[in-house]
Amino acid sequence: MTVLNKINLSGSLIDFLLMRSHLRNSLLLILAFLFIIEGVAQVKLSGTLTDPDSNPTPGIAVLLRPRDKDNVVAYTYSNEDGYYELTITRVGEYLLTHQGMGFKSQNRPIAVSSPTDKPIQQDFTLTPKVFELSEVEINAELPILIKEDTISINTKVFVDGTEEVAEDILRKLPGIEVSNDGSISVQGKPVEKVLVEGDDLFEKGYKLLTKNLNAGVIDKVEILEHFSDNPLLKNIQESDKVALNLTLKEDQKSTLFGNTSLGAGTEEFYEAKINLISFQEKSKYYLFANANNRGIDATGDIYQLVYPDIFTAATFVGDGESADRYLGITMPTPNLKQSQYKFNDAELVSFNSIFNPGKKIKLKAMGYFTSDENSYLSESIYQFDVPPITFTNTELYELRKYTQVGYAKLDALITLGKDQRLDYIGRFNKGDFRDRASLLFNATALQEEASVETKFTDQRMTYTRRIADKDAFQLTGRYIYDEKPERYDVNTFLYQELFPDQTNIEGIQQNNFNKLNFAGLEGTYILNRPRNYLELSAGMSSRNQHLKSDLLLRENNGDFQLVGGDFTNRLKIQLDDFYTKVRYKYSFRKFQLKADLALHQYTNIKEEAGTESKDTPFVLVPRLGFIWLPNKKLNFIASYKYDSSPIVARDQRPGFILTSYRHFGRGYATFELLPGSYWFTGLNYGGWADAFSLNASFFLNSNKEYLSTNSLVDSNYSLSEQILLDGKQFFGASVNMNQYLKNLSSSIRLKLSYNKNEYENIINNSDLRSLNIESFTYGGEFKSILTSSLDFNIGTEWVRSVVNSGTESVNLDNSSFLDLIWQPSGNFNISLKNERYYFGSLSSDNSFYFSDLETRYKVIPNKLTLHFLASNIWDTDSFRNYTINETGFNSTNFRLLPRYFFLKADYRF
C-alpha cells in the first residue's frame, strides 16, 4: 500500500472509511471516483534521447505539461548518456516535450490513469534543426511606475504604520535615502526641494517639512527627475536635479503641524524658535519666529526663502544689482565663530504662503521682519611704518549696531496654456541701520554715529515659451530701484592739517544720497541637442546711478559749514549695455568643452558739475572651458576667460567721501575699461572611498590695467584716491592629500596652499611702491576611529605671511585643534572640541585656548530631543590677533562671549 502512505488529507479520510465500512458500497464507489480525480501517483517516466546516429544527446530539457495547459509540472535535463528520469506525481493526461538548442522539439501524450500504473518509458530520436532566433526585443516596465522623468510610488505598499513623520516614509521607499540630519537624496543625488501637492513652501529648507509632517497624511510620493523650477524648461535647460512631490490623502488635505525649540542658559543666554505650518485645500502657510542672544544669525534659517535664486541655476538680467554703500562703522572681526564674539539680541518673524485660486494661477507671498542689536568691544594698536613717516595709533572701540529690516515678496505664476507661462516677482525691502560707537582714539574721545535707511524694490516679469521638445524661448523684463541715504557724524575734528584755515570746528558730518535705477530686457533662446547645448541671448540693460555727497564741518556754535570742492559729489552715471551672449557646450565621450562669447556695446554717460562725458567702448568677453574625465577616479578642469570690465560708478566719483572717522577716499573719476585674463586649472584624483586622494588647483589672474591707490597718510587721517596702473598679478596654488591607513583605522591629511599678490601703489607722494604679498599655509590632520563609538581628530595649521614693500616683514601664526566625539548609541552623543591659537609675532599673551562641549540626547525619537552645551569652558574673555600689511601691522584685542552652560529642548507637535 505504498500509494496510501503518500496520501494527502482527503486520502487519509478514505483510508479510514475503507477500513471501517465494507458494506457501504455506494459510498465507496463515489469515494473511489474522487480518489482518481484528486489522486496522487508516483509513476516513473524515463527514457533516452539520441541523435539520428544513435549518439546520446546530453543537456536537453525534458518537460511535462498537462495536456490542456501551458504550465510545466516537472522537468529535468538529459544526462551524459542522454538518459532522463521524471516522476509523475498526479494522475492525469500529459504532454511530454523535449526542448534543446539545435534539435526540433517533439510532443508525446502520456496518460497516468491510476496511481499504480507501471513505469513509463519514452525514448526520443532527435531531429537536428538549426535554432532559429530572430532578434527579439521587449520593453519591460518596473512595477514602480516610471513615467518619463517622474517615478510615482504608492506609499501604502512600503509602509507598516510605525512611521511618524514624512521622512520615516521616505526612508522606506526604494531609491530614496534619508540621512541622519534629514537630508534626502534619490539615487545618490541630493534632492532640491520637497513639494506638497506641487507647491513649494520651503525651497531648499525642506527638512522642516519632512521632519515635521505627520506620516499618516501622505498618499503618494513622486520622484521628479531632471527637475526644473520652470516646468517648461524641463529637459531643455540642463538639469540633473531631483525633487520630491508629496500627495496628501483626500481627507487629510488640511493639517496643522510644526515644532518648537526652547533653550536657556547661564549668563542670561536664551534661544527660542517656532515653526508653524498649515495646509488647507487651496492654500498653504508657514510661520517662523526666532529670538536669541547667542550670536546666531536669526535670518539664517529663512535665507533660502528670501534668496531662492542663489540655490538654483536660474539667472536673470539684473541679478545682484544694488546701490552702493559708503558708510557704516565697521570693526575688524576675529577669525573665530560668530557665536564666540557676536553679542546680539535678535528677533525675527517670517510668514510664507501659497494660494491656488485657480488652476492656471499660483500666488506666493512671503514676508519677514527682523530686528537685531549687536555690540562689539575691541582694542587695537596700529603701527604705520612707511619712512619717513611712522606713527602708532591706538583705538578702544565700543560699538553698537541696531538693525531693522522688513521684507516682502510676491510671486505670481500664470499658466498661459500648455507651452507658455508668465512669472511675476515683486520684492520690497526697507531697512534701517544705525551704528553708534564710543571710541578712544589715542588720547582723544570720539562719538561716532552712522545711519542709513534703505529702500529697495525689484519687479521682474519672465515669459517662457516652449517651442519644441528641446527648444525654448524666454523673455525677461526687470526694473530695480534702490536708494541708500547715509549720514555719518563724528563729534571731534581730527583734520586740522587738512583744513588749515578752519577754526572753531568741533565735529564733522558726511551726507550721502545714493540711488540706483536699473532696467533690463533680455531674450534667450535655448537649443538642447544630444551632445550639443546652445544658448543665445540678446538684451539691453540700463544702470542709472546718482550720487550726491557732502562733507559738513560743525562749528562750535552748532552751525554747519559745507566744505565743497574736492569733498563734494554731484554725479550721475548711466551705463547702458547692449549685448549678445552665446553659450555653447559640447560633450564627447569623456570630454566636455564649453565655449562662451559675450559682446557688449557699452555707453557710459557721466554727468558731473554740469559737464557730460560719453564713452562707447565695444567689449568682447571670450571664455573657454574644458573638462576631462578619463576615468572614475580622475578629473581635470581648465578654464580661461578674458574680460574688460567697465569701472563701476563708485570708482568714478571725483569727490572725497569720509568712509570712517579717519579715512577719506575718492575714485578714479574717469571712465575706463579694466582688461584682465583669468586662468584656472584643477585636478581631482580619488574620492573618499579611495585609500589615497588628491586635489590640486592653480589659478592666475592677470590684470593688464587695474585701480590702485595714491594715499596721504597721517596719524590723524588718511586721504586716498584711485589711480590707474598696469600689471597686477594674483596667483595661487593649493594641494590637499588624504591617505587612509586601514590597519590603524585612521587617515592623514596634508594641506598646502600658496598665494601671491603683486601690485603697486603710492603713499605720501612716494614713487610707485612695488608690493609683493605672499601667504603660505601648511598643515596636517590626523583622524582616528579609536573604537566604533569614539572618534578623535587632531590637526594643526601654520600661516606664514610675507609682505615685501622694499623692506620685508614676516608673520607666522598657528592654530591647532583636538576633537573627541563619543557616540555610544544613535540617540546619544557627546562632542568635545578644543582649539589653540598662537600668534608668533605677539611677545606675550600669544596663546588662546577654547573648549566647547556639546551633548545631544533623543529622549523620544521624532518628538523630543535635548541638547546640553558648555561654551567657552576656560572662560577666555578676550582674543588678540596680529596681522601685517604693506604699511605696518595691526593687533586687535576682541571681547568674547563668556563661559556659559545652555540647555535646549526641541519638541515636535
Added chain:
Amino acid sequence: MSQEQNLKIDYDLYITGFSLSKKSSELFVTDDFSLFIWNDTISKVEETETEENLLKFTIELSDSIGTINYYSKKEDSIFTRSVGLDEVHVVKEKRTVIAWELHPETKTIGKFTCNKASCTFRGRTYEVWYTPEIPVFYGPWKLHGLPGLVMEVKDKEDMLQAYFKKISRTDKDLVPYLSALQTGKIISIEEYAEIQRKLGDELVKKMKLSFPRELNMSIDGIKQDQLEREFN
C-alpha cells in the same frame, strides 16, 4: 561553424537597496558555459554637498569590467568576479543545484509564453518567469537550471529585479571576460561573506575619516543589506 555562435541576452537589471540603480547586464550563453556581466550604467562614487555643507555619500563598487558570473554545468565550481573596495576578488563556490518550485501560473512576455517558478537562494526568495520556448539552461546572476530562459526575476523584497530586454546572436570575443576571471585574488564564498559583512563598517570608517573638521557629524548606525544574506 557560424561566426555568431553564442547567444546574448540583455536584461534591465535593477538593484533597489538604499538606492535605485539600473545596471546594464548581459548574459552570454555558449555551448559549455554562461557568463553574466553586469555593471553600472553610470559610475556612482559620489560626494555631494547639501546646503549646510553636510556631505552625503553614495558608493557603488564597480570598475570598467564589472561583475562577472561564470557558470558551467561541466565544472564543480562557479566563479564570480567581484569588485571590492580596494581589490578585485574572484569568488569560488561550489556549484549548487537550485531546487526550483514550479507554479501553475503562466503569462506572456512579448511573444513568449512564460511559466512561473520560485526558489529560496542565499536568504532571499526569488520569483521567476521563464520560457521553455528558448531552451536555455542559464539565467541571470546565479539563477540557473530552469528548462528555459529566465525572462523576469524579482526577489520578494524587490532588491533584485531583472527584465528581459533582448536576445540576439553574437560573435563577441568572450576571452577578455574569461581572463578577467583569472586575475584577482581567489577567495571562498565564506571569505566573501566575511568581506561583505565588514564592508559597511569599513565604509563608515572611511567616511568619518574623510569629513572635514568643520562638519558636524554623527552617524546613527549602519543600514546594510546585501543581495546574498546566507551562505550555507
